Amino acid sequence: MRQYGILAALAIIILLFQVLTGGRLLYPGNVSNLIQQNAYVLILAIGMVIVIIAGHIDLSVGSIVAVVGAVAALSMQSWGLPWWAAVVIALITGALIGAWQGFWVAFVGIPAFIVTLAGMLVFRGLALVLLTGGTISGLPPEFNAIGSGTLPTTGTPDLITFAIAALAAVALIFQQVRTRATLRRLGLPRERAVSAWIKVGIAVAAILYVAYLLAYNRGTPIILIILAALILIYSFVLSRTVFGRHVYAMGGNLFAAQMSGVKTKWVTFFIFVNMGFLAGLAGVVSTARAGSAVASAGTSFELDAIAAVFIGGAAVQGGVGTVVGAVIGGLVMGVLNQGLSILSVDAAWQQVIKGLVLLLAVAFDVMSKRRSGR
Structure with a gap:
């Protein structure tokens, strides 16, 4: 909560x-x-x-x-x-x-x-x-x-920013799948699938939207990678x-x-x-x-x-x-x-x-x- x-x-x-x-x-x-x-x-x-x-x-x-x-x-x-x-x-x-x-x-x-x-x-x-x-x-x-x-760009829109966002989204989905599989194998309680995937979907949408905004500005800030x-x-x-x-x-x-x-x-x-x-x-x-x-x-x-x-x-x-x-x-x-x-x-x-x-x-x-x- x-x-x-x-x-x-x-x-x-x-x-x-x-x-x-x-x-x-x-x-x-x-x-x-x-x-x-x-x-x-x-x-x-x-x-x-x-x-x-x-x-x-x-x-x-x-x-x-x-x-x-x-x-x-x-x-x-x-x-x-x-x-x-x-x-x-x-x-x-x-x-x-x-x-x-x-x-x-x-x-x-x-x-x-x-x-x-x-x-x-x-x-x-x-x-x-x-x-x-x-x-x-x-x-x-x-x-x-x-x-x-910012990182080097390919122009407007910046394809590097979109690539980084795609990798982050894939990694997030993979982490969720792996975590749920581990909990299932160990017989431990886990979050309901519907709510878990809704949460992941919102996070992926947010990542892609921020990437869209950055790609049409100056690209990915260096400090964002550090963070x-x-x-x-x-x-x-x-x-x-x-x-x-x-x-x-x-x-x-x-x-x-x-x-x-x-x-x-x-x-x-x-x-x-x-x-x-x-x-x-x-x-x-x-x-x-x-x-x-x-x-x-x-x-x-x-x-x-x-x-x-x-x-x-x-x-x-x-x-x-x-x-x-x-x-x-x-x-x-x-x-x-x-x-x-x-x-x-x-x-x-x-x-x-x-x-x-x-x-x-x-x-x-x-x-x-x-x-x-x-």
Whole structure:
């Protein structure tokens, strides 16, 4: 119910703004911009959902985005490194920052809220120091393409985009068939065939429609391929690996997980290393999209990521949440931003509306848990 509810909410919000904007919301250019402008939220939400499932929180990701962007820009402009080396250094920097914070949370025992709140201040300050309060621009076009570029095209419409969409649709259908066959062989309960295939049909139709819009614009954004890879990898990690099961176990009942032999300290440590790595990637994408590094980059990114995770169905107490749900939550926030901007709604009222959406999402989670308890 939680997963389908947020999907239904996303569809309703899209239809609502499509009507209110006179069809402008789903213009090909707007769809491409929606993906590229909200990529950082989706990347951060993928990492943040793992943190929240385990029962922690990370308030420092926005500041990490800023300091990693500064490191990437300095690597290219001041140190003379090629763009790909700057990307590698930026990702390593993010992972090291995550290891630093994970050490204090996992092995010293300081609550993640305090550690990451301190990190938010420390790394924001370091970003100001590295950039001396200014801006570094004039970054290589190959680097900027990460955030705003597209794959090579065959013209209009772009056949490469249609080919990628067809492969994604076939893979989705194959995965559904394989999953149902496995459940049938093991004698495990499975979703009714009608509802399962309706869900797959809607997903395939959505993939092909988005591909149609992108094919008639500039083609497939590079960041969309990166996001698709992250969603697949982290969905597999959470649902099919021992590490993923340990994350859910810690969030569900930390004491029981410890008694079951889960190395909770090391799991926590690597959760924050991963969060730092993804924050570093978000820093690269954000800097590439802007074409410059500024000390104010990443402001309130942590709030957007946390909101996306909770809107996507994660439980406040931990133990519940999915990567796909967090991505859908991020898309809800992105569509709200895009639609309200097209309607020229004042920025202050946009904040009010997004805050109310977050409150309603968490209230729904709390009330559904209360009914389940009864």
